Amino acid sequence: xxxxxxxxSHSSKSKKTSxxxxxxxxxxLADLRSQTKSNTTAHIRADNTTKQYTQVIQRVRKWLExxxxxxxxxxxxxxxxxxxxxMRNEEMASEFHxxxxxxxxxxxxxxxxxxxxxxxxxxxxxLSTGESVHAAFKYHYTHLEGxxxxxxxxxxxxxxxxxxxxxxxxxxxxxxxxxxxxxxxxERHHSKPASIIIMERLYAHSISVCPDDYPVLDAKSxxxxxxxxxxxxxxxxxxxxxxxNTETSHLQAKHVDRNPLPRPGATPSDPPFIQIxxxxxxxxxxxxxxxxxxxxxxxxxxxxxxICAICAQTHLSIWMEFCEEHILRRQYEPDDYxxxxxxxxxxxxxxxxxITPEAVQKMIDxxxxxxxxxxAFTTHxxxxxxxxxxxxxxxxxxxxxxxxxxxxxxxxxxxxxxTLIRYLLxxxxxxxxxxxxxxxxxxxxxSESHAGEAAEMGPLSAAEGxxxxxxxGSTIKKEFAAIYTSQHHLPQGSAPYxxxxxxxxxxxxxxxxxxxxxxxxxxxxxxxxxxxxxxxxYSSTGSFTxxxxxxxxxxxxxxxxxPKIRPSPSAWKxxxxxxxxxxxxxxxxxxxxxxxxxWAKVTQQAALYGQRKLIALEFIERFERDEQSFQQAYSCCQxxxxxxxxxxxxxxxxxxxxxxxxxxxSNFADI
Numbered sequence: 108x109x110x111x112x113x114x115x116s117h118s119s120k121s122k123k124t125s126x127x128x129x130x131x132x133x134x135x136l137a138d139l140r141s142q143t144k145s146n147t148t149a150h151i152r153a154d155n156t157t158k159q160y161t162q163v164i165q166r167v168r169k170w171l172e173x174x175x176x177x178x179x180x181x182x183x184x185x186x187x188x189x190x191x192x193x194m195r196n197e198e199m200a201s202e203f204h205x206x207x208x209x210x211x212x213x214x215x216x217x218x219x220x221x222x223x224x225x226x227x228x229x230x231x232x233x234l235s236t237g238e239s240v241h242a243a244f245k246y247h248y249t250h251l252e253g254x255x256x257x258x259x260x261x262x263x264x265x266x267x268x269x270x271x272x273x274x275x276x277x278x279x280x281x282x283x284x285x286x287x288x289x290x291x292x293x294e295r296h297h298s299k300p301a302s303i304i305i306m307e308r309l310y311a312h313s314i315s316v317c318p319d320d321y322p323v324l325d326a327k328s329x330x331x332x333x334x335x336x337x338x339x340x341x342x343x344x345x346x347x348x349x350x351x352n353t354e355t356s357h358l359q360a361k362h363v364d365r366n367p368l369p370r371p372g373a374t375p376s377d378p379p380f381i382q383i384x385x386x387x388x389x390x391x392x393x394x395x396x397x398x399x400x401x402x403x404x405x406x407x408x409x410x411x412x413x414i415c416a417i418c419a420q421t422h423l424s425i426w427m428e429f430c431e432e433h434i435l436r437r438q439y440e441p442d443d444y445x446x447x448x449x450x451x452x453x454x455x456x457x458x459x460x461x462i463t464p465e466a467v468q469k470m471i472d473x474x475x476x477x478x479x480x481x482x483a484f485t486t487h488x489x490x491x492x493x494x495x496x497x498x499x500x501x502x503x504x505x506x507x508x509x510x511x512x513x514x515x516x517x518x519x520x521x522x523x524x525x526t527l528i529r530y531l532l533x534x535x536x537x538x539x540x541x542x543x544x545x546x547x548x549x550x551x552x553x554s555e556s557h558a559g560e561a562a563e564m565g566p567l568s569a570a571e572g573x574x575x576x577x578x579x580g581s582t583i584k585k586e587f588a589a590i591y592t593s594q595h596h597l598p599q600g601s602a603p604y605x606x607x608x609x610x611x612x613x614x615x616x617x618x619x620x621x622x623x624x625x626x627x628x629x630x631x632x633x634x635x636x637x638x639x640x641x642x643x644x645y646s647s648t649g650s651f652t653x654x655x656x657x658x659x660x661x662x663x664x665x666x667x668x669x670p671k672i673r674p675s676p677s678a679w680k681x682x683x684x685x686x687x688x689x690x691x692x693x694x695x696x697x698x699x700x701x702x703x704x705x706w707a708k709v710t711q712q713a714a715l716y717g718q719r720k721l722i723a724l725e726f727i728e729r730f731e732r733d734e735q736s737f738q739q740a741y742s743c744c745q746x747x748x749x750x751x752x753x754x755x756x757x758x759x760x761x762x763x764x765x766x767x768x769x770x771x772x773s774n775f776a777d778i
Contacts (some may be wrong), residue, residue: 160243167222168207216276219244227286237286245274299484301492310416311692312478330453338474340426345489347419348407349516352486356446356461360439381420383407667706669715670695676745686723718752725755
């Protein structure tokens, strides 16, 4: 008996083990099937998109049930359009109950169509509303039961059931087509790009009124400098690495490495750079979660650029150093925002809170208006402008391929090409098909090549050569005339600007200065060909920028120049601005109020300096900056600076402040 009991026990144990072995594969198979099903749909749509689809379906189901309850309570009869048999409202409503729950039936397409029709026609919603409902239900039924509800919507006679996707039913397809046409061809409203011309214009305005070394004397000047340094850093960063507004505003100190390790193979002569890390931004979270290796798309090395307006490396460095010195008064902490919220006083920060989109939009609007840039620009303008610049408006040899643009812009390799089309190809097509510039002296030949490269790469024409020699000849003669008149006075009636040399004109003989005072032509041209550091021969506007004179004023980096002012009713106001602020974009590097007495004499600008000084001090000291009183006293101020100067002198002569000049009438310079 004990033996038998032992055998029985062993047999029971064997059966249990056998059952365990038999059930184990079935359990693993079920898990595998469930995991396969979840993996199938895991990456077809983003999590947020799937959640939005679910919310849309829930709203439609709720709407349908509420609508059917009202219909049932209404009572009465309706004529069936198919059989002309009277049908009560509650009977018809009962057929629609549950048609959007679980498996679809013959009423499911009609219910979907009714909701889209209600939203787009009754409530006047746009096509996007109908498309979102259509996409949600199409995705839902596509993944409901394998491939049962895919393809055309039809009735299976063999199995006596409806199959296919209800969104592919004729009534749904026709309704969507009607929604597309009901409002006509919609105009695409893209964010207006901030072109390189706009960026340079914004920078020229900002740097003219607030240079990098603008002195901070009080709270007002501090707030003024904060606004300008912040805008230059924000705009140049968005234009350079094409960050979206949320990416720029949420940039923190931990994302910016101002002293990164040298790149592999770097040499001591390589320029310094700043590294921006956007690891947690759009399209890169999934790659990081899956430990993929292609993660280099989220780091950007910012090097100094040739164009100051878009040199993010410079402006970002100046902004961060300024904040550490004047605002934070400490080093940045990792979670400090680079562009934080600024309080109403304009001088204090909330370093742990990013700038709001409303504040960014207001900042953009204010600077666009101040710089005289027409049009409405959104927070996306710098991203679009930077992408278009690198694709087709950068100089030859500096334009990027679509592959690099896709990488730099953070667009996923499998992202819809509509994004790049909106950013680049639409603008390129407009540029190449636009013939509004047909009367220009030099044809840009935009339609003959990519972004008009044919005009850039074509040989120099005879007309262009003559134009070039005209400009160079005029510039050289002006410089020689300036050198000559700085030491000698021209004889009365002689003209330093005659016809050009290649026309066979012989310049009149003039008294030749001492050799030590007049450099040779070869030495002068060599100086023009190889300017010293920080010297610019031609500005971005094409005007000549005088070179520093080491002989006349060796302590200055730039020759003091009194800038010309274009005639306008507000020209007198520019005199005041030039008196108090420099404007490097007009070769005006030193405010006139800061000039030393000998500067005007050495540069032969004493008369012009005195005229500007007279107008400026009259407004600032006598009228204490009261524009209304100033304009009432000098009614001709809008007629030009010359007329204003005459009236000021006449007023001072009558009051005895200044004496009348004797002799010939005074000739005013071009002020």
